[in-house]
Amino acid sequence: MSKIGVFVCHCGENISRTVDCARVAKASGQIRGVAVAKDYKYMCSDPGQALIKNAIKEHNLDGVVVSACSPHMHEKTFRKAVAEAGLNPFLCEMANIREHCSWVHEKEEPTTRKAIELVRLMVEKVKRNMSLEPIRVNVTKRALVIGGGVAGIQAALDIADGGHEVILVEKDPSVGGHMAQLSETFPTLDCSQCILTPKMVDVGSHPNIKLYTYSEVEKIEGFVGNFKATIRKKARSVDIDKCTGCGECQLKCPSKKIPSEFDRGLKNRTAIYIPFPQAVPARPVIDREHCIYFTKGKCKACQKVCPADAVDFEQVDEFVEEEVGGIVVATGFDLYTTEKQGPYPDYSGYGEYGYGEDPDIIDGLQFERLASASGPTGGAIQRPSDGKEPKSVVFLKCIGSRHPSKGIEFCSKICCMYTAKHTMLYKHKVHHGTAYVFYMDIRAPGKSYDEFVRRAIEEDGAVYLRGRVSRIYRSGDHLIVKGADTLSGAAVEIEADMVVLATAVMPQPGIEGLFQKLGISYDQYKFASEAHPKLRPVECATAGIFLAGACQGPKDIPESVAQASGAASKALILFSRDEMLREPVVAKVNENTCVACWYCVEVCPFKAITKKDITDRKGNLIKRVAEVNPSVCTGCGTCAATCFSNSVDLEGFTDEQIYSEINSLMAVGQDLFPELEPEKEEGGPSDEKAA
Amino acid sequence: MSESPQSETQTDGAGQPEAATSWEPRIVAFICNWCTYTGADLAGTSRMKYPPNVRVIKIPCTGRFDPLFMIKAFERGADGVLVSGCHPGDCHYTAGNYNARRKYTVFKSLLETLGMDMDRVWFSWISASEGGKWVDTIQKFTEVIREKGPFVEYREMIDVG
Numbered sequence: 001m002s003k004i005g006v007f008v009c010h011c012g013e014n015i016s017r018t019v020d021c022a023r024v025a026k027a028s029g030q031i032r033g034v035a036v037a038k039d040y041k042y043m044c045s046d047p048g049q050a051l052i053k054n055a056i057k058e059h060n061l062d063g064v065v066v067s068a069c070s071p072h073m074h075e076k077t078f079r080k081a082v083a084e085a086g087l088n089p090f091l092c093e094m095a096n097i098r099e100h101c102s103w104v105h106e107k108e109e110p111t112t113r114k115a116i117e118l119v120r121l122m123v124e125k126v127k128r129n130m131s132l133e134p135i136r137v138n139v140t141k142r143a144l145v146i147g148g149g150v151a152g153i154q155a156a157l158d159i160a161d162g163g164h165e166v167i168l169v170e171k172d173p174s175v176g177g178h179m180a181q182l183s184e185t186f187p188t189l190d191c192s193q194c195i196l197t198p199k200m201v202d203v204g205s206h207p208n209i210k211l212y213t214y215s216e217v218e219k220i221e222g223f224v225g226n227f228k229a230t231i232r233k234k235a236r237s238v239d240i241d242k243c244t245g246c247g248e249c250q251l252k253c254p255s256k257k258i259p260s261e262f263d264r265g266l267k268n269r270t271a272i273y274i275p276f277p278q279a280v281p282a283r284p285v286i287d288r289e290h291c292i293y294f295t296k297g298k299c300k301a302c303q304k305v306c307p308a309d310a311v312d313f314e315q316v317d318e319f320v321e322e323e324v325g326g327i328v329v330a331t332g333f334d335l336y337t338t339e340k341q342g343p344y345p346d347y348s349g350y351g352e353y354g355y356g357e358d359p360d361i362i363d364g365l366q367f368e369r370l371a372s373a374s375g376p377t378g379g380a381i382q383r384p385s386d387g388k389e390p391k392s393v394v395f396l397k398c399i400g401s402r403h404p405s406k407g408i409e410f411c412s413k414i415c416c417m418y419t420a421k422h423t424m425l426y427k428h429k430v431h432h433g434t435a436y437v438f439y440m441d442i443r444a445p446g447k448s449y450d451e452f453v454r455r456a457i458e459e460d461g462a463v464y465l466r467g468r469v470s471r472i473y474r475s476g477d478h479l480i481v482k483g484a485d486t487l488s489g490a491a492v493e494i495e496a497d498m499v500v501l502a503t504a505v506m507p508q509p510g511i512e513g514l515f516q517k518l519g520i521s522y523d524q525y526k527f528a529s530e531a532h533p534k535l536r537p538v539e540c541a542t543a544g545i546f547l548a549g550a551c552q553g554p555k556d557i558p559e560s561v562a563q564a565s566g567a568a569s570k571a572l573i574l575f576s577r578d579e580m581l582r583e584p585v586v587a588k589v590n591e592n593t594c595v596a597c598w599y600c601v602e603v604c605p606f607k608a609i610t611k612k613d614i615t616d617r618k619g620n621l622i623k624r625v626a627e628v629n630p631s632v633c634t635g636c637g638t639c640a641a642t643c644f645s646n647s648v649d650l651e652g653f654t655d656e657q658i659y660s661e662i663n664s665l666m667a668v669g670q671d672l673f674p675e676l677e678p679e680k681e682e683g684g685p686s687d688e689k690a691a
Numbered sequence: 692m693s694e695s696p697q698s699e700t701q702t703d704g705a706g707q708p709e710a711a712t713s714w715e716p717r718i719v720a721f722i723c724n725w726c727t728y729t730g731a732d733l734a735g736t737s738r739m740k741y742p743p744n745v746r747v748i749k750i751p752c753t754g755r756f757d758p759l760f761m762i763k764a765f766e767r768g769a770d771g772v773l774v775s776g777c778h779p780g781d782c783h784y785t786a787g788n789y790n791a792r793r794k795y796t797v798f799k800s801l802l803e804t805l806g807m808d809m810d811r812v813w814f815s816w817i818s819a820s821e822g823g824k825w826v827d828t829i830q831k832f833t834e835v836i837r838e839k840g841p842f843v844e845y846r847e848m849i850d851v852g
Contacts (some may be wrong), residue, residue: 099735636784637755
């Protein structure tokens with residue numbers, strides 16, 4: 001027979017103002033299986049908790065129902081208290097008679113009756129509660145960071161400095177990401193590579209960081225604390241241990257007409273190339289699609305000329321397996337393009353701006369390469385078509401962003417700032433030129449950001465026109481930009497030498513493939529979803545996977561770095577113990593009745609259920625059953641509701657518990673709870689049976 | 692507001708409801724812990740008022756909801772069943788509410804074919820911030836069930852007595 005203790009709280013007068021707490025306690029005391037029922041003014045207070053603890057010891061209780069506020073408020077409090085009294089915390093539940101009863105109903109009979117019924121419901125449930133122990137999961141104290149841009153670099157450095165090994169995987173031949181392509185950064189106008197390259201070098205030489213560049217994640221298996229990552233090291237065709245980075249191969253390579261990815265097509269590169277002089281590692285890669293040896297079988301000039309004999313045409317992709325406990329996703333962004341055959345086929349538009357058709361219409365990253373000292377023009381602002389210095393440059397903001405009819409509704413966050421920066425970079429180099437900016441709004445919310453934009457306008461003379469552009473077309477030596485200036489009400493036509501479009505910040509094209517491998521959610525634009533937009537911005541709903549940088553949403557460098565350190569701290573929290581403790585509200589399969597239909601396997605959102613073979617001692621297969629991994633299961637219960645043979649149940653919310661709750665609420669044609677018949681209850685006249 | 696003495700539908704040993712004036716709708720609500728339960732808590736914190744006819748059974752996710760719970764509730768005397776969870780796309784467990792929604796469309800048409808009044812079963816999506824929507828839903832549902840009266844047909848259909 002159960003020995004349940006019921007403790008009814010007055011909560012000052014929050015509950016007792018509308019609910020007769022003494023009566024609730026008395027009625028609860030009459031339920032079969034309830035050994036003691038008390039009421040008290042403040043159950044969560046020290047004396048209140050002492051009341052519960054003493055009752056547990058005095059009456060040898062095997063279950064506790066605290067009838068008070070919402071479990072979201074104090075379930076932890078009371079579970080801790082009963083644990084201190086020696087009772088398993090999962091044998092303690094709360095009946096919500098405050099938020100769901102006393103605060104929302106009037107002071108009248110139905111309210112007290114409802115409170116009594118809610119307590120009775122919980123008592124019936126607790127009679128079927130089982131002692132549960134937290135699940136212990138081993139943790140491999142190593143991290144995988146996917147993406148070597150500034151966010152990935154920061155996260156890797158923080159975890160490595162925190163004393164744990166990091167595997168950093170970057171798909172390009174060098175780390176650095178988009179920040180390495182920038183000229184100067186807002187609002188300080190720091191040289192981007194000058195502040196980034198020390199971190200790149202650190203990452204390349206840190207004793208705790210294993211750097212895999214020109215590599216991609218092929219497969220992820222496992223779960224939090226116990227992931228196994230298979231990494232594909234793409235064949236560079238160069239033995240980087242022998243290579244000294246002298247660059248002779250680049251100089252001699254005859255295949256020279258390949259548009260450079262790093263320079264966004266403004267310059268060409270060779271088939272064997274180091275992406276930029278500050279690359280980490282500073283070792284070349286052969287682009288096999290454009291290499292004369294790989295496409296036609298001739299040449300091998302690089303191998304002939306290499307003093308270290310480092311070129312290896314026989315190299316193949318290599319697969320490596322790494323075991324890690326936590327994963328940081330830092331895959332960054334790319335820019336929306338308005339080309340007809342762009343990488344974002346779901347979003348199209350702005351063909352009228354001529355990007356991809358006219359060489360002097362470029363995007364923001366291309367302008368960065370023009371302005372950059374390591375860029376195709378050595379930092380001189382020259383227009384791509386003929387190399388002439390442009391005397392007027394028109395910048396268009398919000399290209400793609402904030403435009404529901406073109407498919408992208410969000411604001412890309414960084415364009416207002418980098419456009420102001422671009423006008424300043426232009427004016428610093430072309431003193432007599434004019435920079436025009438067509439804008440809808442100016443968003444400059446960060447530290448020193450608004451001052452920066454004002455500087456562009458007031459000191460460097462950028463001309464800001466509030467309005468959009470309807471058409472850009474070439475007329476001889478110029479581009480004619482037709483737009484509106486809504487503040488003066490005039491139509492505007494500008495003869496520009498160059499046009500720069502501030503295009504939307506988008507996730508890497510095709511990144512959803514990686515997210516699906518990881519089992520993490522993403523939104524309609526394919527930005528990775530955080531666990532909670534306000535309170536959990538650096539982790540995913542999937543345990544053990546963290547987010548850093550623009551892959552989660554458009555953001556600037558300070559935010560990316562901050563978020564990366566945040567993700568690193570989450571990983572360090574994970575690694576701070578040898579074992580992780582998880583809530584034991586997990587599903588369990590009854591292997592005797594499981595019929596191996598596998599519907600539960602299909603339906604689990606977390607892939608926590610697997611197929612298990614049961615064999616005899618000789619290894620012959622007896623039967624197959626489903627098996628729930630308690631380290632991954634999050635306790636939603638969808639499997640339990642799906643199982644046709646009733647073989648899966650959810651601890652803490654078993655079928656028996658829920659049916660007993662339903663049964664407790666009414667008893668058609670039966671007297672399940674005779675003790676609660678109105679004539680047996682003492683109290684006011686409103687207890688009388690009607691008619 | 693003071694109501695006349697209430698008694699519940701089951702006080703009559705034969706399982707028949709009391710005289711109409713004293714009958715009150717009995718509604719069982721299966722609500723998910725993360726969204727609707729918290730939304731109902733918010734309604735309480737905001738001191739919003741609604742009729743006391745609903746009894747809440749907490750489940751971790753609407754994905755846990757088994758149509759047999761609804762059957763059991765009606766068998767035991769409920770007049771209306773409400774299932775409420777996170778908005779599609781916002782499920783705390785990512786996909787549980789999609790499963791609940793799919794099950795609902797199937798068992799709704801199945802049970803309607805058997806002649807059951809499925810307007811006595813409501814599904815709603817109430818988020819943790821929608822205390823007002825919880826109150827609104829309970830008020831509307833209580834009125835709808837009050838209009839329909841006690842679910843005598845079901846108990847007769849399964850011959851509970």
